[in-house]
Amino acid sequence: MKFFVDSADVDAIREIAGNGLIDGVTTNPSFVACSGRPIKELIAEICSVVDGPVSAEVAATSTEEMVREGRILGSVAPNVAVKVPLTWEGLKACNVLTTEGFMVNVTLCFSANQALMAAKAGATFVSPFVGRLDDLNIDGLDLIAEIRAIFDNYDALETEILCASVRTPNHVKQVALIGADIVTLPPEVLPTLVSHPLTDKGLAAFLADWEKGGQTIEE
Ligand code: G3P
Numbered sequence: 001m002k003f004f005v006d007s008a009d010v011d012a013i014r015e016i017a018g019n020g021l022i023d024g025v026t027t028n029p030s031f032v033a034c035s036g037r038p039i040k041e042l043i044a045e046i047c048s049v050v051d052g053p054v055s056a057e058v059a060a061t062s063t064e065e066m067v068r069e070g071r072i073l074g075s076v077a078p079n080v081a082v083k084v085p086l087t088w089e090g091l092k093a094c095n096v097l098t099t100e101g102f103m104v105n106v107t108l109c110f111s112a113n114q115a116l117m118a119a120k121a122g123a124t125f126v127s128p129f130v131g132r133l134d135d136l137n138i139d140g141l142d143l144i145a146e147i148r149a150i151f152d153n154y155d156a157l158e159t160e161i162l163c164a165s166v167r168t169p170n171h172v173k174q175v176a177l178i179g180a181d182i183v184t185l186p187p188e189v190l191p192t193l194v195s196h197p198l199t200d201k202g203l204a205a206f207l208a209d210w211e212k213g214g215q216t217i218e219e
Contacts, residue, residue, distance in 0.1 A: 001176050004052070004184035006164065008035045008042060012187040014049050024052035026105070026127070026164065026184040028083070029059055040076050047077035053125070055105045057083035058093070066093035074102040081105045081124060086114045091121040098122035105162060112146040119151065119159035125182065129165035130175070140165070141174045148179050169193050 002023035005013055008031035016022050025046050032039050043056045056076070058069040070082040070093060081103035084090040094104045098121075105125040106118035110133060118126040128147060130140030144163055151157045160181035166172060169192050175183055 001180060002052070002182040003190070004055075004162070004182055005050075005187055005190070006031075006166075006184040007187050008032050008046070009187065010042070010045050010049065013046055016187060016190060017049050021190070022050065022052070024054060024079075024081075024182070024184075025050050026055040026083075026162070028055075028057050028107070032057075039073070043073065043076050043080060047079050050079070052079060053081040053103055053105075054079055055081045055083040055107075055125075057085075057107065061085075061087070061089060063089045063092040063096070066090060067096050070097045070102060070104075071100070083107050083127075086110075086118060086126075091117055094118065094121040094123050098124065107164065110143070112143065112150055115147040115159075115161075116150055116157075119157040123159045125160050125162040127162045127164040127184075130163055130171055131165035131167040133165075141171070141178065144175050144180055145178045152179075 004024040004026050005016055005022050006026045007013055008027040013025055032042060035042055043054060047054050056073040058066045060066045060069050066084050074080050074082045082097050083105040084093050086106050086109050094106055097104050103124040105127055106123040107127040109115050109126050109128040115126045128143050133140035133143060147161055162182040162184060163175045163180045164184050166183050166185055172183055172193060
């Protein structure tokens with residue numbers, strides 16, 4: 001499973017990218033607005049830090065304008081994935097942009113039929129939102145399982161399932177078990193996947209014993 005970072009915080013992305021642990025980045029209009037930076041400059045910098053796909057979202061709602069904005073964003077760097085919303089207009093824009101050779105991430109997916117339509121429109125990625133369904137007492141993980149099952153029924157559907165709105169270590173484990181292709185995570189969630197109290201306790205005990213032994217490791 002690939003790990004993307006869900007953020008427009010370049011410092012946080014740079015730090016995580018330095019650990020070799022991430023395969024891409026997703027941004028959204030809220031993150032970009034919050035950064036206070038011009039979108040093209042910001043996306044160009046993120047693309048210089050990360051080799052994998054970097055999603056940059058259009059702000060238009062008509063197909064024509066989404067295509068225009070998508071072409072601009074997609075030309076910022078070869079690894080930009082143009083992000084469009086899962087609307088009828090967005091799917092038409094997806095089709096045009098993928099035909100022109102751009103990667104496209106269709107976002108704000110909340111149903112299996114929406115995901116199927118994104119795949120039919122040629123999306124490179126479809127982004128179902130797990131946490132926002134959970135917020136409504138609808139199990140977001142069920143949606144990931146449905147989309148996985150549908151896509152696995154048809155070899156011709158090559159769209160990757162990019163799980164978004166992933167907020168907890170349990171979400172990560174469950175979507176990995178289901179077989180999602182990608183999970184995108186807020187930078188602060190990544191370290192929580194690593195921490196375990198028994199690891200900390202075990203390490204402390206090993207180091208205490210080592211110190212008592214008085215050894216060092218040298219050439
Ligand atoms: O980038 C979109 C998505 O991942 C946002 O997640 O937690 O605001 O639902 P959340």
